[in-house]
Amino acid sequence: MTHRAPRWKDHETWMCINHIPPVSLPVTATRCWFGACKSTRPEMENRPAPEERIIVRPRAATLLDEGVQLCAWDECDRPARPGSKYCSRKCSNKNARKRFRARASDGDEANEAAA
Ligand SMILES: [Zn+2]
Numbered sequence: 860m861t862h863r864a865p866r867w868k869d870h871e872t873w874m875c876i877n878h879i880p881p882v883s884l885p886v887t888a889t890r891c892w893f894g895a896c897k898s899t900r901p902e903m904e905n906r907p908a909p910e911e912r913i914i915v916r917p918r919a920a921t922l923l924d925e926g927v928q929l930c931a932w933d934e935c936d937r938p939a940r941p942g943s944k945y946c947s948r949k950c951s952n953k954n955a956r957k958r959f960r961a962r963a964s965d966g967d968e969a970n971e972a973a974a
């Protein structure tokens with residue numbers, strides 16, 4: 860069995876990927892808990908910084924705080940144009956298509972892909 864190098868999962872955890880499913884180990888474990896496994900904790904210098912785990916506050920939330928009306932297309936975080944629910948015609952169309960798909964559950968994937 861080939862030995863695969865363990866890797867960091869996040870600041871607190873590393874993973875031994877020689878097992879199925881991979882085993883998550885705390886940073887305090889210097890080696891894999893499985894006795895027969897040769898994996899040791901990855902280099903501490905490669906350990907992800909704790910900041911990477913902090914969920915970045917979405918720009919949308921910041922805009923909302925400022926009283927900006929956001930685009931009604933839920934995958935868009937741009938502010939809506941004055942007098943419109945959307946930032947652009949594109950988002951308006953996307954939302955219309957989504958509603959259409961929700962109604963016609965059998966959908967029309969060919970047209971969707973071409974659009
Ligand atoms: Zn292991």
Ligand SMILES: [Zn+2]
Pocket residue numbers: 930931932935936937945946947950
């Ligand atoms: Zn938009």
